[in-house]
Every structure is written in structure tokens, then in C-alpha cells.
Amino acid sequence: MLFPLLIAAVNAASLNRTIDLPGFPPVDSFLQFLLPATVIQGVLFGGIVGGADVALDIQNGFFDRLLSSPVARPAILLGRLGGAVVLGAVQALFFLVVFVVFGATIEGGVAAVAVLVVVAMILALAVGGFAAAVGLRTGSQEAVQNFFPLVFVMLFISSAFFPTTLMNGWFRWVAERNPLSWLINSVRDLVIYGFDGADAIRAVGIAAGLALITVAMAAGQLRRRVRAV
Amino acid sequence: MTAQVSTSSGSARASAANPALASSAAVWPVAWAMARRSTVGTLRIPASVVPMIVMPLFFVVAFGGAFSAVTMLPGFPTSNILNWVAPFAVLQGASFAGFGSAFSVGRDLENGFYDRLLMAPTRRVALMLGALLYSAMRAMVPVVIVVPAVLLAGVTIDGGLAGVAMLVVAAVGVAISSGMWGLGVVYRTRTQRAGGLIQVGIFAAMFLSIGTVPLSAMEGTWLYWVARLNPITQVLEMARSGFVGQVAWAEVWPGLVALAFLFVVLGTFAWRAFRRLDQ
Numbered sequence: 001m002l003f004p005l006l007i008a009a010v011n012a013a014s015l016n017r018t019i020d021l022p023g024f025p026p027v028d029s030f031l032q033f034l035l036p037a038t039v040i041q042g043v044l045f046g047g048i049v050g051g052a053d054v055a056l057d058i059q060n061g062f063f064d065r066l067l068s069s070p071v072a073r074p075a076i077l078l079g080r081l082g083g084a085v086v087l088g089a090v091q092a093l094f095f096l097v098v099f100v101v102f103g104a105t106i107e108g109g110v111a112a113v114a115v116l117v118v119v120a121m122i123l124a125l126a127v128g129g130f131a132a133a134v135g136l137r138t139g140s141q142e143a144v145q146n147f148f149p150l151v152f153v154m155l156f157i158s159s160a161f162f163p164t165t166l167m168n169g170w171f172r173w174v175a176e177r178n179p180l181s182w183l184i185n186s187v188r189d190l191v192i193y194g195f196d197g198a199d200a201i202r203a204v205g206i207a208a209g210l211a212l213i214t215v216a217m218a219a220g221q222l223r224r225r226v227r228a229v
Numbered sequence: 230m231t232a233q234v235s236t237s238s239g240s241a242r243a244s245a246a247n248p249a250l251a252s253s254a255a256v257w258p259v260a261w262a263m264a265r266r267s268t269v270g271t272l273r274i275p276a277s278v279v280p281m282i283v284m285p286l287f288f289v290v291a292f293g294g295a296f297s298a299v300t301m302l303p304g305f306p307t308s309n310i311l312n313w314v315a316p317f318a319v320l321q322g323a324s325f326a327g328f329g330s331a332f333s334v335g336r337d338l339e340n341g342f343y344d345r346l347l348m349a350p351t352r353r354v355a356l357m358l359g360a361l362l363y364s365a366m367r368a369m370v371p372v373v374i375v376v377p378a379v380l381l382a383g384v385t386i387d388g389g390l391a392g393v394a395m396l397v398v399a400a401v402g403v404a405i406s407s408g409m410w411g412l413g414v415v416y417r418t419r420t421q422r423a424g425g426l427i428q429v430g431i432f433a434a435m436f437l438s439i440g441t442v443p444l445s446a447m448e449g450t451w452l453y454w455v456a457r458l459n460p461i462t463q464v465l466e467m468a469r470s471g472f473v474g475q476v477a478w479a480e481v482w483p484g485l486v487a488l489a490f491l492f493v494v495l496g497t498f499a500w501r502a503f504r505r506l507d508q
């Protein structure tokens with residue numbers, strides 16, 4: 001949780017003057033601009049690290065013991081993902097409190113906060129599903145953590161740390177087509193402009209779409225591993 | 230390790246005749262053998278080579294792409310973000326060269342190999358110098374990767390060769406400093422699992438500086454004071470001097486003083502822990 005906060009603290013201080021540049025969204029401060037991205041960044045990083053636990057279970061033999069016990073197979077996966085969802089909510093609330101304490105305003109009020117927490121929970125499910133799929137496929141904790149740089153790259157080439165309207169060339173082209181940008185922009189609009197139903201539905205919908213894909217991947221890999229035992 | 234063993238035994242024989250002269254003469258060959266061993270160890274693992282090449286380039290692309298508009302800030306010293314970001318990416322890569330060196334010493338400490346090195350009949354300072362020599366050599370990787378890449382991308386280095394030379398000096402200095410910091414930590418913890426702590430220190434030192442924007446753009450924030458006191462700010466100004474204009478002595482000497490300060494403080498931090506290793 002500290003890494004995203006450290007990045008946010010440094011960026012908020014060093015880039016605060018850029019909010020006056022033409023084309024920058026009408027924010028009170030760079031801290032306010034960073035709020036949604038920091039929540040999403042924290043959930044993404046936490047999800048990858050937490051998701052590696054499935055691979056650890058496989059590596060140390062605990063997963064085989066679970067399979068030999070009289071429990072429903074989906075419960076093994078659901079238990080892990082359920083934990084990730086709760087952690088996502090806790091992370092989101094923690095980041096929100098820290099940002100508000102340091103002066104970030106949320107124009108969308110309680111409704112925007114609720115949407116942000118729900119999005120964080122669904123995104124945690126999506127990342128947890130992806131990490132579980134890789135973990136179940138490879139059985140290697142290291143393989144899961146090797147995706148960490150990929151998450152970092154996706155986050156950097158998005159609107160997370162700077163508005164895409166102020167980017168140039170191919171970088172802007174990629175950033176504007178990155179699903180993380182769509183997600184972050186929707187949540188950011190709730191924080192900057194105030195609550196809007198369309199933004200809320202778009203944010204939840206994008207996160208849910210990602211979660212649907214990755215949980216299906218994880219379920220497929222679980223079936224494959226159970227069959228192989 | 231053949232070179233090391235033969236050098237060590239040679240040192241022992243020579244020490245019997247003239248201890249002061251022979252032991253000091255044997256330091257650098259042993260340090261070189263240690264650095265060579267680390268280099269061979271790194272090259273044998275492609276997974277450790279790829280990040281050394283890819284990360285500085287990613288850094289240039291990510292920072293250059295995401296924050297290209299910062300050059301529009303009043304008083305920004307260049308209109309091309311790559312001129313601003315390239316030296317920072319090189320120093321970032323160099324700082325992780327020091328981390329890599331300390332990490333491999335941590336592994337040797339964990340598996341007991343370092344104890345055998347400590348028992349060898351050679352001057353111990355050579356072991357530490359070897360690790361730092363490896364850091365300095367590895368710092369050349371981001372230089373030879375990033376500089377040609379940004380030149381191909383259309384960057385003009387106004388300072389010419391002198392500008393590149395200042396970047397090399399800064400990169401080697403940062404690599405040695407981060408190596409000293411990392412060694413100080415692993416000598417105390419005797420484990421490569423302290424890698425996280427080393428990284429946090431390096432990350433903080435690099436980012437709490439003028440990495441993204443100049444000091445003038447931070448005025449009025451807490452970061453302004455932290456960055457002003459952070460010696461990496463002066464080193465970064467020296468590294469950038471030839472990239473944002475002509476190399477100027479006014480930007481070079483504070484960088485050299487900052488490096489000297491880092492060497493004394495972090496060198497003492499590492500050396501004190503090194504001397505206590507067998508206690």
C-alpha cells in the first residue's frame with residue numbers, strides 16, 4: 001500500500017503546476033487528479049502479489065491436500081478471490097481516507113466514493129482471477145510475479161498519471177485505447193465533475209467485463225488442473 | 230576463481246617479504262577477479278540481463294510519453310522531454326546496478342561462499358572494492374543503451390562528448406553509491422531478502438529529486454526542500470548539463486561534491502558493517 005502512496009505524494013508535489021496547462025482537466029489539485037488512479041494502482045499491485053498465493057499453495061503441496069479434501073472445487077477458487085475482493089475494498093477505503101486527509105476533494109460525494117469502492121472490489125476480482133489463472137497454469141509464484149512489470153507498463157501507458165489530452169504521438173494513441181484509461185477516466189469524472197449515472201455504470205461495467213474474462217480464465221485453469229490430478 | 234586463488238596465494242607469499250607493499254598491490258587484481266565473477270554470473274542468467282536493458286528504455290518511453298507536456302511549464306530548461314528524461318533513466322539504471330551487486334553479495338552471504346572469501350589470505354577491502362567495481366562496470370549498460378536510443382529518436386546533445394562524459398561520471402558515481410548503500414544493508418542483514426529495503430532506499434533517493442521537473446516547478450511544496458537537500462539532485466544536474474545546454478562548471482562541481490559526500494557517508498556505512506562481518 002505504501003508504494004502507490006509514495007508515487008502519489010511525489011507526483012502530486014512535482015506535477016502540481018501542470019494543472020494550469022491548457023487542456024488539463026479542471027481539478028483543484030494534482031492530488032485530486034491522482035486519487036482514482038492511485039486506488040486502481042493499489043488494487044492492481046495488491047492483486048498480483050496476493051494472487052501469487054494460489055501458486056504458492058501449489059508449490060508447497062497445500063493445493064493437493066485441498067483437492068483431496070471433501071470440499072467443492074469452485075470453493076477453493078472462490079475463497080481466494082473472495083479474500084482479494086475484501087482486500088480491494090479495504091485498500092480503496094484506506095487510499096480514499098489518506099487522500100481526503102491530505103486535501104483531495106471528491107465532487108461526487110458519498111455516491112462517488114461508493115462507486116470507487118465497488119469498482120476497486122470488482123477490479124480486485126479481475127486481477128485476482130488473472131493471477132489465479134496464471135498460478136494454476138504454471139504452479140509458479142515467480143511466474144505470477146513476472147506479470148508485475150506488465151501491469152506497471154499498462155498503468156504507465158494510460159491516463160493514470162497524466163491526462164491523455166496532453167500526450168503526443170503513438171503513446172497517446174495507445175493510452176487512449178487502453179481499457180485502464182477508460183476505467184480511470186470514468187471514475188475520475190465522478191471525482192472531478194460530480195456524480196453522473198452514466199460514468200458510474202461505465203466504470204462498473206468495464207471492471208465487471210475484465211473480471212468476467214479473468215475469472216472465466218481462472219475457472220478454466222482450475223478445471224484443467226483438477227482433471228490432471 | 231582461478232585468478233582469485235592464484236592472486237590470493239601470491240599475496241600471502243609477498244606479504245611475508247614486505248607486507249605493506251605486497252598486500253596493497255594485490256588489492257586490485259582480487260577486486261577485478263571479484264567483479265569479473267559477478268559479471269560472468271550475471272551474463273549466465275538471461276532473466277537478469279533483460280531487465281538491465283529493457284527497464285531504462287521503458288523508463289525513457291514511459292516518462293517521456295506520459296509527461297511530455299511538462300516541457301510547457303514556464304522556465305523548463307528544454308523543449309524536448311527526451312533530453313530531460315534520458316539522463317534520469319540512465320541514473321535510474323545505474324542505481325539498480327548497485328542494487329544488483331549488493332544482491333549477489335547477499336546471496337554469497339546466505340549460502341556461505343562469502344565466509345570462504347573472508348578466510349582467503351588477501352586484503353579484505355578487495356572484496357568490497359570488487360563489488361563496487363562490478364557496480365561501476367554495470368552502470369555502463371544503461372549509458373550504452375539509452376544514449377544511442379535517444380540519439381536515434383532525434384535528441385541533440387548540445388554538450389557533445391563532454392555532456393556524455395558527465396553522464397558517465399554521474400552514472401558510475403550513482404552506481405557506486407547505491408552499491409555502498411546495498412552492501413551496508415546486506416552486510417548487516419546477511420541475506421538477499423533485504424533486497425526490498427535496498428530498493429526502497431534507492432527509489433526514495435532517485436524520486437525525491439528533480440527527476441520529473443526542475444526545482445523551480447516544485448517551489449512551495451514539501452518536495453522542493455527535500456529535493457534541494459538530496460545530493461542526487463546535484464548529481465542529476467551534472468548528468469543533465471550537456472543534455473539541456475553546454476556543460477558548465479557551475480553545474481559540474483556541485484555534482485562532484487555531492488558524489489564525494491555520498492561516497493564518504495555510504496562508504497562508511499558499508500565499511501563499518503563489513504569490518505564486523507566475522508564477529
